[in-house]
Amino acid sequence: MPAPASEALTLALAAACQDPIAATEPYGEDDGVVRMLITEHAFAVLLIGETLKTVTVLQINYLG
DSSP: OOHHHHHHHHHHHHHHHHOHHHHSEESSSOOSSEEEEEOSSEEEEEEEETTTTEEEEEEEEEOO
16 A cells, blocks of 8 residues: 555544544444444444444455
8 A cells, every 4th residue: 555545544543543433434334333444545444342442453445
């Protein structure tokens, strides 16, 4: 992934760590657990663990 796309994704992931619901979009049904992080050139599927305050990256796709 080129540096500008990687930097945008990194900054978006940092925002998701601070406020996962505000920084992401629902993935399918909005259960507040599986969310999508979308940038201009990439997206990631995240698992939000509210009890332990964790964000787990399940998948990253570079769109080119």
